[in-house]
Amino acid sequence: MADEQDGKGDKPAPPGGAPEATPPQATPSPEASAAPPAPKPPPAAPKPAAPAAPAAPPAAPKANPLTAPVPSIALDRIREKFSNQVVDVVYYAGEVTVKLKQERAEEIWRFLRDDPALRFDYLSNVTAVHWPERPKPFEVVLHLFSVGTRQRITLKLDVGEGEQPPTSSRVWPTANWHEREVFDLFGIRFHGHPDMTRILMTDDWVGHPLRKDYPLEGKPEDHMQLREVTTAEHVYTFDKSTIKGFGWKKEVEKTGEGRG
């Protein structure tokens, strides 16, 4: 705890190109656990920051302990071997997020899993984020963990509409269900996946609910399947004009088309 407060108090401004220069440390801090970020100050930071006076002041008030870079052996190794594949690196709250290009993604994954210094043998989580305003609207996110070395790293891929990113289930079998869920809820098909079917929604579901353009309360046609529920005396019908909430109208008449 004391360590964290130190880190928080006098955090130097992150210098421009520090991450590359940071030498790999013997014991990488895997992640700043539960409590708020305790990123250790980058070793070379305080000294060069002072002389670079003209550039530093605008950055100084912005010096945010949350976004301070943290050393990561994994990132250094990726940069060493696949320098041209790294699109972007983001630090937040002691976590390292690396955005990769799609072409050699599987090769990088295998490297991360098999490299003796890294051994990212445990894939925690695969998910996606939808950013409709971007040219490539999806981000596939992989959270890796190493049981042996206790490091964590987050990898990302940008995926365009209709594009098929490579599956990670050949590297980590656990990705099978995670990727099925991403397909189900976002509509991203993974190339080479053994069983690309829906998992949470029903097989005949139309649309992918976690996309931003999918309304929270479902599309009208989703409600339409429930359109006719015949009870002993009544036929409940669904009226499109009352779509707000579950505005069901009880009427004793049958209406026309609908799903199924």
Place this chain on the structure above:
Amino acid sequence: MFRTEEMDINMGPQHPSTHGVLRLVLGLEGEEIVDVRPIIGYLHRGVEKLSEHRTYSMIEPLTDRLDYVAAISENLGYCGAVEKLMGLQIPPRAQYIRVALAELQRIASHLLWLGTHALDLGAMTVFFYTFRERELILDLFEQFCGARLTYNSMRIGGLLEDVPPGWTDRVRHFLQIFPSRQKEYEDLLTVNRIWLGRTKGVGILTKEDAVALGTSGPTLRASAVDYDVRKALPYSSYEQFDFEVPLGTTGDTYDRYLVRMEEMRQSCRIIRQALDRLPEGEVRAKVPKYIKPPAGEVYHVVESPRGEQGFYIVSKGTEMPYRVRFRAPSFVNLQALPTMCRGRLIADVVAIIGSIDIVLGDVDR
């Protein structure tokens, strides 16, 4: 004239031993299982979608309903994730109370598991014994926050309220009687020949498979993989507690039973330490009324009774998260079911489902 044929048999979604609405399609050759295909989603409530349309504080009650037999762990993980996103420091007293609550919840959850697992395998007595003690824990929770299952007891930045007067003494009283009660279950099961026959060597998950399939919690540790989030990436000041992580040797159903039994003992140790060293002071950090974390994203994991419970939150700097992902341990552990079941009998499927301790609310979200 005579031939053998593979047959598909449907198990669930209405089946008492699947602990909820889980459907399994069993591919059988005789009574031997060739393949299992779990079919899930019957309890899908779209919690991730709902969360994108709620403020940060409004999501916490939703997390109660994911893993509804261990709601405290979900609360703890979710609040921890948002606190990490905001860079908040939690007062030590709140951290210690959270630890005590989470460990009580672990015992309660394991008791529910033990009772139902034993019931599935025909040992009905244990069920009544474990529910007797689980009731004591639920009473403690009720005294703390007024609810028995969906607690919503934590707040971003700490706790809503301090523990009521006398509560710690009642917890101590529980810790005093619990070890002897736990011995009663063990007398009934640990060396019971029927129990051994039904669980030993059943549903073996090798070390390599367990890691490759991403299992976590007791399911992973029974396969002798030393990964407990509380030790590996300590949160909520778990690094200040002295406890051991029990490991299995073969990864069979019996090992998963032993690991959970030992975990309950370790949880008692942790609670005792938390109460003995409970710091004085505030239980909630200074947080703004409207929680608006800066733009960024975090992936925060906690050790729920079922395993690694992950919370991935993407913030755009608004009052509502842009994307929330709940990494459910039950969902991932269930994926290992076919591997464990192949080559076993139908009756073993019941034992294996029980031993991975799934909660369908957590699987389907």
